[in-house]
Amino acid sequence: xxxxxQNPRHKxxxxxQNVTFRCDxxxxxxxxxxxxxxxxxxxxxxxxxxxxxxxEKSRLLSDRFSAERPKGSFSTLEIQRxxxxxxxxxxxxxxxxxxxxxxxxGQGTRLTVV
Amino acid sequence: xxxVTQLDSHVSVSEGTPVLLRCNYSSSYSPSLxxxxxxxxxxxxxxxxxxxxxxxxxxxxxxxxEFKKSETSFHLTKPSAHMSDAAEYFCVxxxxxxxxLSFGAGTTVTVRA
Numbered sequence: 001x002x003x004x005x006q007n008p009r010h011k012x013x014x015x016x017q018n019v020t021f022r023c024d025x026x027x028x029x030x031x032x033x034x035x036x037x038x039x040x041x042x043x044x045x046x047x048x049x050x051x052x053x054x055x056e057k058s059r060l061l062s063d064r065f066s067a068e069r070p071k072g073s074f075s076t077l078e079i080q081r082x083x084x085x086x087x088x089x090x091x092x093x094x095x096x097x098x099x100x101x102x103x104x105x106g107q108g109t110r111l112t113v114v
Numbered sequence: 115x116x117x118v119t120q121l122d123s124h125v126s127v128s129e130g131t132p133v134l135l136r137c138n139y140s141s142s143y144s145p146s147l148x149x150x151x152x153x154x155x156x157x158x159x160x161x162x163x164x165x166x167x168x169x170x171x172x173x174x175x176x177x178x179x180e181f182k183k184s185e186t187s188f189h190l191t192k193p194s195a196h197m198s199d200a201a202e203y204f205c206v207x208x209x210x211x212x213x214x215l216s217f218g219a220g221t222t223v224t225v226r227a
Contacts, residue, residue, distance in 0.1 A: 004157070031213060042204050042217030043158070056214075091158070095213075102148060103215060105158040 002026060004106035006092050012112045013082055020078045021109045025094030032075050033103060034067055035091040036060065043091055049075060082113045116141045116209045118188075120218035127195045128226045135190040135221045137205030147188045148206040148215070149179055158204070164188065175199070200225045 005024040013019050025032050030051050035043035046065070047057045051072035061067075064082075069075040079086055089110050093103035121136040139145060149161040162173025169181040175198075179190045188205060205218040 033213070033215075035215075040219070042206075042220050043215075044217070045214045048213055093158075102160045102163055104160075105150075107155070107157040 004092055004094055004104050006090075006106035006109050008109060009107065010110045010112075012114060015084060015113055016081055018078065018080045019082060019111065020076055021090055021092075021111075023075045023077070023092030023106060024073075025075070025092070026104055029094035029096050029104070030072065031095045031103075032069055033093045033095075034075070034077055035093065037089040037091055037108070038087075046077075046090075079111075082111075084113045087111055087113045116145065116207045116212070116216045118205045118207050118216060118218040120203075120205050120221050122221050123219065124222045124224070126224045126226060129197055130194050133190075133192040133195045133199065133223065135203050135205075135223070137188045137190065137218060138186050139188055139205070139207045140186065141207055141209050143209045146208045147179075147181060148208075149173065149177070149188075149190050150204045150206055150217075152202040152204065152220075154201075161190070161203075195223075195225050197225050197227065199223060 007022045032049040034046040037043040045058050046061050047067050049069040052069050064080045067077045089108040091108045093105045095103045117140045119138045147164040150158045151161050152158050161177050162171045164171045164181045172178045177192045203221045206215045208215050
């Protein structure tokens with residue numbers, strides 16, 4: 001399968017713990033995005049990478065969130081000191097170019113904070 | 115700023131009847147518009163996209179959408195619904211060279227046998 005891959009698919013964690021998610025984009029795509037989707041809502045933009053450079057972060061991404069994309073390949077999204085409000089589906093997407101080109105999405109990581 | 119409004123949160127149709135999902139957009143610049151579908155436990159899949167070419171866009175699985183600038187609309191239609199069309203549908207906009215996608219809240223489609 002050469003699509004966008006996300007791991008783990010599901011994560012249950014206790015409030016206050018740290019969690020890390022991984023995204024492997026389509027190999028030739030230089031742009032990578034993270035989105036968050038809560039129940040009954042559409043995905044919301046969190047952050048964007050072009051190659052290894054993080055070019056934009058949404059104000060939704062508090063200081064407890066950090067994303068990296070070392071060497072412009074896979075990306076990780078870490079949430080520190082998780083809160084119940086962090087419970088959501090975290091989606092990763094990639095695209096070969098910007099501006100009107102569709103993004104290809106992974107199946108997401110569903111986070112539940114208890 | 116770009117945004118979309120999906121006018122129906124839930125649409126229920128009988129199998130074999132037409133489907134209409136309504137979407138209005140707001141954009142300061144020439145928008146690119148998309149429809150994505152999300153089946154349970156599956157990733158978002160692109161149905162079709164409009165990027166300033168033909169205003170009537172044909173997508174996968176028999177879906178099509180028409181871009182109407184005067185009405186700022188991008189409604190999705192399918193002449194005959196199939197049971198496999200039951201899913202969540204999102205209207206999405208991006209502006210000019212902006213890489214960010216702005217999603218609507220989604221429309222849940224149920225198909226009755």
